[in-house]
Amino acid sequence: MDRAFWCLQDHPGPLARLALPTLLGTALLAAAISATARTWDLAYLNVYLVYWVGFPTLVLWAFTFLPLPCAVFVWFRARGESVSAGQCFAYFFRKSGRLIPVAIWVGMLYLFSFLLGGLPLLWLWPRSSLAPMVALFEKGRKVFRRTRRLLKEEAAIHALAVIEVCVFMGLLATVFVPRAVLAAELFTTPAMQWIARSLWVFELMAGTLLVAVMAVSWCLSLTLLYHDIRYLREGELLREHIRELRESLRGMASPSA
Numbered sequence: 001m002d003r004a005f006w007c008l009q010d011h012p013g014p015l016a017r018l019a020l021p022t023l024l025g026t027a028l029l030a031a032a033i034s035a036t037a038r039t040w041d042l043a044y045l046n047v048y049l050v051y052w053v054g055f056p057t058l059v060l061w062a063f064t065f066l067p068l069p070c071a072v073f074v075w076f077r078a079r080g081e082s083v084s085a086g087q088c089f090a091y092f093f094r095k096s097g098r099l100i101p102v103a104i105w106v107g108m109l110y111l112f113s114f115l116l117g118g119l120p121l122l123w124l125w126p127r128s129s130l131a132p133m134v135a136l137f138e139k140g141r142k143v144f145r146r147t148r149r150l151l152k153e154e155a156a157i158h159a160l161a162v163i164e165v166c167v168f169m170g171l172l173a174t175v176f177v178p179r180a181v182l183a184a185e186l187f188t189t190p191a192m193q194w195i196a197r198s199l200w201v202f203e204l205m206a207g208t209l210l211v212a213v214m215a216v217s218w219c220l221s222l223t224l225l226y227h228d229i230r231y232l233r234e235g236e237l238l239r240e241h242i243r244e245l246r247e248s249l250r251g252m253a254s255p256s257a
Helices: 002-010 012-018 020-039 044-065 068-078 085-094 096-115 121-137 143-151 156-175 177-183 190-233 236-256
Strands: none
Touching: 002 012, 002 068, 002 190, 012 020, 012 068, 012 085, 020 044, 020 190, 044 096, 044 121, 044 190, 068 085, 068 121, 068 190, 085 096, 096 121, 096 143, 121 143, 121 156, 121 190, 143 190, 156 190
8 A cells, every 4th residue: 555655656647647537437426426415305215225325336336447547557567667648548448348347247246235235345345346457457267266366365455455444534534624623613704604504515525536546546556466466476477587588598599509
């Protein structure tokens, strides 16, 4: 997670462009939730279906899939390759054929989980979040089986998810500090009353930006974890060194031949 935030700090320009789909999608969802809450008068069952099933499914799905262009950038940077934002988007769209089935299955998983109160996601969400990386950066079929084999008994992804949620809740609490100050009624001037009525606009914008940043950081953290699992635990880095050594020896032997 620390490496993900350092990556955000070191490459703000490309990652800001790659995060535009995340920011736009989060803003649209926030506007839809706010408009629904302010204009719709729903029955109890519809409140459950809309606010406890529908919107959480869409938010978590967007949280998982919209930052994937940023994952492409970090993946190539971790391999020592420099790519532009345009190249990352091009790579992402080339892989869309593999991503669409994964996105559908994950969306159905989230919907079913929220119908059960969201409890299955305590175990399934971190693991399902890694499946898009497998679809993006590998060519084999059976993405979810490959994801389970990659993680095995890996506890790091669950620890990472807990830390991410704790950081998000801590930062989210700061968004509501102005409302808490106004609720104390320390100031009762007309200007402060107008600020209190309009405070939801600030909370909406700040919350949208916070969710987008945390979604990108979570995606980057997962990508770096996935890179380490493949290159260190599975020995892919060693295989690359052996291949490079063979090519260099073959190049040295070809002139004498």
